[in-house]
Amino acid sequence: MVFEGSSAAISHTGRVRSNNQDSGYSGANLFAVADGMGGHAGGDVASSIAIHRLEGLDQGFPSTQDAQASLQAAATTAAGDLIRAAKDRPELAGLGTTLSAIIMVDDYAVIGHIGDSRIYLLRDDELTQITADHTFVQRLVDSGRITLEEARYHPRRSVLMRVLSDMDADPELDMFVMPTQPGDRWLLCSDGLSGVVDDAHIEKVLRMGFAPGRSADVLLKQALDGGAPDNVTIVIVDVGGHHPLMSGTPTIVGSASNPQGVLIPAARAPRSNWLHPVRQAANEPSHFEPAAEYLEELIEEDRRRARRRRVGWFAGLLLVIAMLVGVAFAGYAWTQTRYFVGVDDGVVVIYQGIQQDIGPISLSSVWATTSIEVDDLPGFDRSRVEATITARSLDDAQQIVQRLRDSAKEGR
Known part of the structure; x- marks a missing residue:
């Protein structure tokens, strides 16, 4: 009710x-x-x-x-x-x-x-x-x-x-x-x-x-x-x-x-509203x-809008991909300014890059191989180099290698 x-x-x-x-x-x-x-x-x-x-x-x-x-x-x-x-x-x-x-x-x-x-x-x-x-x-x-x-x-x-x-x-x-x-x-x-x-x-x-x-x-x-x-x-x-x-x-x-709402109003002469654009818009x-023919135009216009949206989404996706690639490239370039000392095939080497990997992608490579055998190093130095020694720069890495060489000679 x-x-x-x-x-x-x-x-x-x-x-x-x-x-x-x-x-x-x-x-x-x-x-x-x-x-x-x-x-x-x-x-x-x-x-x-x-x-x-x-x-x-x-x-x-x-x-x-x-x-x-x-x-x-x-x-x-x-x-x-x-x-x-x-x-x-x-x-x-x-x-x-x-x-x-x-x-x-x-x-x-x-x-x-x-x-x-x-x-x-x-x-x-x-x-x-x-x-x-x-x-x-x-x-x-x-x-x-x-x-x-x-x-x-x-x-x-x-x-x-x-x-x-x-x-x-x-x-x-x-x-x-x-x-x-x-x-x-x-x-x-x-x-x-x-x-x-x-x-x-x-x-x-x-x-x-x-x-x-x-x-x-x-x-x-x-x-x-x-x-x-x-x-x-x-x-x-x-x-x-x-x-x-x-x-x-x-x-x-x-x-x-x-x-009077249902009465049809009398005709009125049109008046210019150029001084009152807001009032004109309000009316x-x-x-x-x-009209029937206008619907086809609307449908075609919407198709154009849909195409523009798809192009916009695709362009946006490409932009995001490009930004991600740029960030990845910049990050990789930075890693190649880093160095560390480690072991490769039983000898001391200088690596360019960083110790971390991203899945199957290695972020380091051998920059220089030395003639220093790991077995010739004292126990403490051997442990350090096997765990890798981070260097502040290439010069620092070369100085680390020189100290390891001197330590190997003293151990013989």
């Missing part, structure tokens, strides 16, 4: 955008997030239309099948509204919105999703992303061409492959049903949250056990502290089991909360849906 007061919705413009193109809804049985796209006005209109088309679904359904059919129908109707809006006002062409929604039916969650807003489930203190992003970079992740971490910073991460828009009268939503359990905590959010706050930090906040409103506030603060380059919308709902229809006033946030869309 979703008890009264056990859900919350919040939306914020963020630190960069000049307006809020997100919309969110938290009601009795319906919970949804929409992230608009299409410029300064188009995104507002698109997300508002989507949320207001879904409002009528906040009711009791006799079955999950009925709820699914109604959710798909509402999304299709919203797509038709977007098409008409773009037709009536050509300057709104290209408007669209993501949509992630949950309808609670008894002890089941009916889920509909399109775009890159997300639905998470915290169950038994473990966070799971329930929806899959309909983005170009997610396809690259799914095909193993990039990692999830690379996807977070990919230059094309804003390219949406599926979205509610004025280009498709029959949108393809991911639709599925999941059973709920007492203690479940659901999070719906726009990418203004998930693109800034990673899953580990989201999970940590949701596990703190705060009320939904407090948890939403903490997540929003983390997004703002992270720079919040996009609008941030969060809907949290706690589930306690069987879910009957609840009464109460729904919470609507973002552009859909504005009574640029955070998402866009590519």
